[in-house]
Amino acid sequence: MAPRSKLVESILDNWPAKIIALGLAVVVVLFNNLARVSERTFSVPLTLRVDESLVPGEEFQNRVRVRIRGDESQIFNVSEDDLTAVADFTRHTAEGVFRAPIEIVRRGSALESGALEISVEPLHVTVSLAEKLVRSVEVVPSITGFPPAGYELRDYRVLPTAVTIEGPSSAVADVVQVLTEEIALAGRTRDFTESVRLRRPHPLVDLPGGLIVEFRALIAESVVQRSFDPVAITLLDLDPSLVVAGPLPNGALRVQGRQLDLDAIAP
Numbered sequence: 529m530a531p532r533s534k535l536v537e538s539i540l541d542n543w544p545a546k547i548i549a550l551g552l553a554v555v556v557v558l559f560n561n562l563a564r565v566s567e568r569t570f571s572v573p574l575t576l577r578v579d580e581s582l583v584p585g586e587e588f589q590n591r592v593r594v595r596i597r598g599d600e601s602q603i604f605n606v607s608e609d610d611l612t613a614v615a616d617f618t619r620h621t622a623e624g625v626f627r628a629p630i631e632i633v634r635r636g637s638a639l640e641s642g643a644l645e646i647s648v649e650p651l652h653v654t655v656s657l658a659e660k661l662v663r664s665v666e667v668v669p670s671i672t673g674f675p676p677a678g679y680e681l682r683d684y685r686v687l688p689t690a691v692t693i694e695g696p697s698s699a700v701a702d703v704v705q706v707l708t709e710e711i712a713l714a715g716r717t718r719d720f721t722e723s724v725r726l727r728r729p730h731p732l733v734d735l736p737g738g739l740i741v742e743f744r745a746l747i748a749e750s751v752v753q754r755s756f757d758p759v760a761i762t763l764l765d766l767d768p769s770l771v772v773a774g775p776l777p778n779g780a781l782r783v784q785g786r787q788l789d790l791d792a793i794a795p
Contacts, residue, residue, distance in 0.1 A: 607636070624657060723740050
């Protein structure tokens with residue numbers, strides 16, 4: 529029992545000072561841990577999961593604020609692409625207004641850093657769901673300007689010529705065509721092919737086949753007809769035994785050819 533008594537005596541000896549030292553040590557440890565804790569905020573897109581027969585019937589808040597908190601060495605390895613906000617409405621199969629919680633799905637660095645504290649704002653989203661309508665519509669290029677003088681747009685093609693659109697019937701029913709972004713012809717003197725983006729006809733209308741189409745243009749030199757009137761008539765190689773009895777009448781010419789060549793002819 530003697531050794532144990534000595535151990536207890538040594539612990540209790542000057543115990544106020546030992547308690548203070550222990551408290552200071554705990555404070556130092558907590559302070560060091562807090563010093564390493566940092567916070568970052570992201571704005572990430574909100575993805576809705578809905579039944580295949582439904583789509584959002586009205587515009588909704590499509591981005592949410594995500595806050596991550598944790599060790600500084602971990603949170604700065606996380607990017608916006610490592611976090612996805614999801615709201616699940618798949619249990620609803622009829623039109624209506626519904627509310628669902630927003631969940632954060634981790635991937636990449638966010639998945640590897642398991643000790644992160646993640647919160648989202650807002651916590652819920654309310655969405656109006658409507659019946660989905662799918663249809664095919666024509667693609668129409670938005671051509672602006674003209675080639676330089678002497679050249680013309682001889683022909684063009686858009687591939688594909690039609691695309692599939694889908695969305696709420698209220699937004700899709702009246703859409704008969706989808707326009708491309710502007711295609712400028714200024715300065716074009718040769719055939720060209722380029723990829724152009726499609727303009728979504730309505731914020732709630734999607735193009736499941738993608739937003740890129742191909743535009744092909746045939747640029748050719750302009751062929752024109754031009755009249756020259758009056759034109760003076762001159763006799764060449766007239767037989768010496770003949771003379772002109774009176775003044776010659778003026779004539780008129782109609783010429784067809786490249787515009788650049790005809791523009792170079794003085795009237």
